[in-house]
Amino acid sequence: MSNSSAQARTNPLNTIAMHGALITYTLIALFPVFVILINSFKTRKKIFREPLALPDADSFSLIGYQTVLKQGDFFLYFQNSFIVTVASLFFVLLFGAMAAFALSEYRFKGNTIMGLYLALGIMIPIRIGTVAILELMVQTGLVNTLWALILVYTAQGLPLAVFILSEFMRQVSDDLKNAGRIDGLSEYTIFFKLVLPLVRPAMATVAVFNMIPIWNDLWFPLILAPSEEVKTLTLGSQVFIGQFVTDWNAVLSALSMAILPVLVLYVIFSRQLIRGITSGAVK
Amino acid sequence: MTALTLTKVNKSFGSVHVLKDIDIEVEEGEFVVFVGPSGCGKSTLLRVIAGLEDASSGEIRIGDDQVNLTPPSKRGIAMVFQSYALYPHLNVRKNMTLALKQEKQSKEVIDARVEEASRMLDLGDYLDRFPSELSGGQRQRVAIGRAIVRQPKLFLFDEPLSNLDAALRMNTRIEIAALHRQLAASMIYVTHDQTEAMTLADKIVVLRDGRVEQIGSPMELYNNPANQFVAGFLGSPAMNFLPADLLAEGDMRTLGVRPEDLQLDDMGAFDAKVGHVEHLGGDTNVIANIGPHQVTARLFGQHDVSEGDEVKLGFAADKAYYFDKDGARLG
Ligand SMILES: Nc1ncnc2c1ncn2[C@@H]1O[C@H](COP(=O)(O)OP(=O)(O)OP(=O)(O)O)[C@@H](O)[C@H]1O
Numbered sequence: 102m103s104n105s106s107a108q109a110r111t112n113p114l115n116t117i118a119m120h121g122a123l124i125t126y127t128l129i130a131l132f133p134v135f136v137i138l139i140n141s142f143k144t145r146k147k148i149f150r151e152p153l154a155l156p157d158a159d160s161f162s163l164i165g166y167q168t169v170l171k172q173g174d175f176f177l178y179f180q181n182s183f184i185v186t187v188a189s190l191f192f193v194l195l196f197g198a199m200a201a202f203a204l205s206e207y208r209f210k211g212n213t214i215m216g217l218y219l220a221l222g223i224m225i226p227i228r229i230g231t232v233a234i235l236e237l238m239v240q241t242g243l244v245n246t247l248w249a250l251i252l253v254y255t256a257q258g259l260p261l262a263v264f265i266l267s268e269f270m271r272q273v274s275d276d277l278k279n280a281g282r283i284d285g286l287s288e289y290t291i292f293f294k295l296v297l298p299l300v301r302p303a304m305a306t307v308a309v310f311n312m313i314p315i316w317n318d319l320w321f322p323l324i325l326a327p328s329e330e331v332k333t334l335t336l337g338s339q340v341f342i343g344q345f346v347t348d349w350n351a352v353l354s355a356l357s358m359a360i361l362p363v364l365v366l367y368v369i370f371s372r373q374l375i376r377g378i379t380s381g382a383v384k
Numbered sequence: 385m386t387a388l389t390l391t392k393v394n395k396s397f398g399s400v401h402v403l404k405d406i407d408i409e410v411e412e413g414e415f416v417v418f419v420g421p422s423g424c425g426k427s428t429l430l431r432v433i434a435g436l437e438d439a440s441s442g443e444i445r446i447g448d449d450q451v452n453l454t455p456p457s458k459r460g461i462a463m464v465f466q467s468y469a470l471y472p473h474l475n476v477r478k479n480m481t482l483a484l485k486q487e488k489q490s491k492e493v494i495d496a497r498v499e500e501a502s503r504m505l506d507l508g509d510y511l512d513r514f515p516s517e518l519s520g521g522q523r524q525r526v527a528i529g530r531a532i533v534r535q536p537k538l539f540l541f542d543e544p545l546s547n548l549d550a551a552l553r554m555n556t557r558i559e560i561a562a563l564h565r566q567l568a569a570s571m572i573y574v575t576h577d578q579t580e581a582m583t584l585a586d587k588i589v590v591l592r593d594g595r596v597e598q599i600g601s602p603m604e605l606y607n608n609p610a611n612q613f614v615a616g617f618l619g620s621p622a623m624n625f626l627p628a629d630l631l632a633e634g635d636m637r638t639l640g641v642r643p644e645d646l647q648l649d650d651m652g653a654f655d656a657k658v659g660h661v662e663h664l665g666g667d668t669n670v671i672a673n674i675g676p677h678q679v680t681a682r683l684f685g686q687h688d689v690s691e692g693d694e695v696k697l698g699f700a701a702d703k704a705y706y707f708d709k710d711g712a713r714l715g
């Protein structure tokens with residue numbers, strides 16, 4: 102197998118075909134984003150008349166951005182989305198890693214059952230429980246707070262996080278952890294100082310897989326936190342989509358700005374992400 | 385005084401009974417080697433002594449204290465692992481000092497001990513490097529240094545040399561022997577390499593399937609094995625086993641002869657056909673077949689024997705060992 106893959110790498114025809122396929126895929130994947138970006142800088146008329154043309158001196162307009170920044174509390178929405186995403190990721194990674202460590206490191210009764218139970222959520226979408234969640238949030242008075250969203254997204258992200266991270270933690274050398282125990286490190290120090298740094302690529306993978314669905318989600322903000330001061334960006338952008346008229350300039354501008362932070366986070370995580378994916382695939 | 389006493393130690397993983405009624409004593413300053421085939425429970429026994437696994441039953445004493453419930457870091461032990469197990473995010477100096485910092489030792493004590501250990505092991509040049517920047521041999525020396533700075537009552541080594549190449553293994557083996565003389569500390573050393581066992585040990589413990597087969601000095605075990613397993617395990621090439629039936633009709637015992645005791649001898653008892661010859665210069669190993677049984681004769685010096693030769697093999701009567709059909713040694 103290693104032999105054939107080495108050949109595939111050295112054969113120039115294969116290399117060209119491979120890169121061709123990847124570049125084509127990249128272009129297709131990025132095309133909608135590109136269209137959104139260029140059109141967010143054009144006047145409304147031009148958006149409809151020549152949707153694929155680049156903005157020029159004639160068609161260039163910042164009207165969309167002006168609307169977005171003026172109307173609605175765009176920065177507040179942005180801040181809400183950011184808080185919800187970052188806090189949810191933090192809790193998913195923290196609790197996911199801790200549960201994964203316990204499952205992979207300690208032998209206790211019901212270890213396997215517990216692991217399966219925690220992984221069950223991968224197959225059952227959390228939205229099925231929306232009504233129950235809403236009732237719960239009403240009773241606990243968390244409706245229309247960011248905590249409602251953070252808690253739900255944490256619950257939503259944990260199953261996959263536990264599943265992926267426990268697989269990676271099983272690969273961390275027992276000798277290393279035992280050396281730490283003999284040197285007098287507490288289990289917490291072993292977890293935070295020895296194990297977590299070694300599974301960083303896996304953590305980045307989990308972070309990226311969770312980040313985008315949370316950032317883009319419309320469902321739970323609409324149901325659990327629709328009031329003005331806790332609106333997320335995705336929900337906030339909906340004001341521009343009306344039943345009768347849609348302010349396309351504003352929608353496109355809002356979307357363009359919404360892409361940015363995801364892009365930044367992705368760049369931060371991507372190197373670790375690639376290592377996480379390939380180390381899983383190659384081994 | 386004894387450094388370590390194990391009394392009736394048992395260990396089970398669920399329904400798998402891995403250690404069975406282990407009784408071992410290690411004297412102060414003694415170098416004890418645990419040997420046995422793969423999977424016989426050597427590492428498990430070491431981990432039980434270290435406190436990384438709890439014994440299912442039995443008593444563990446280190447020095448005068450019963451330590452069954454003492455956490456590893458408080459047992460006064462240090463361990464060197466086969467995989468080195470250096471902390472990848474710390475440089476060599478910090479790897480060595482971590483345990484001392486956990487014990488809240490003063491900076492002077494820490495510096496002095498690192499100084500001392502790095503002098504003993506020639507680590508001076510590497511103190512600021514990270515483990516990933518060291519070769520296998522250097523990493524293992526750092527791992528040993530990390531054990532030394534703690535000044536433990538008992539050193540535990542789990543196959544520390546098995547990841548090194550042959551030449552380095554020999555050098556490091558000599559270094560460990562020298563270290564034992566310098567420190568005069570009690571050491572327990574796990575290996576499945578019987579050369580390491582023979583050369584390093586004051587006392588060898590032979591394990592099989594979680595049981596102690598025999599305990600004694602290397603020469604005691606070599607000259608006076610308690611059973612067929614110990615006889616076959618120590619010595620290289622291994623002892624030859626033949627049915628005693630070949631010599632005396634109806635004899636149900638098993639005959640054991642060490643390769644160096646088997647000689648080319650025109651008056652010899654066995655007719656053999658040479659299957660293969662290894663010329664080592666100093667020695668010649670003759671692998672021959674006596675009927676369906678393969679035996680090895682180790683001849684001193686160089687001999688003109690070649691494949692396919694018909695030879696006669698003999699041995700001195702006082703060099704023979706006899707075992708019953710269960711492998712127990714007879715008279
Ligand atoms: N955590 C565990 N759970 C279940 N069985 C185990 C566990 N650890 C070890 N064993 C079993 O205990 C037996 C002894 O294992 P151990 O690692 O002590 O062998 P060893 O003598 O060190 O072998 P080697 O020379 O290959 O290192 C093996 O049969 C192994 O399968």
Ligand SMILES: [Mg+2]
Pocket residue numbers: 426427428
């Ligand atoms: Mg072992």
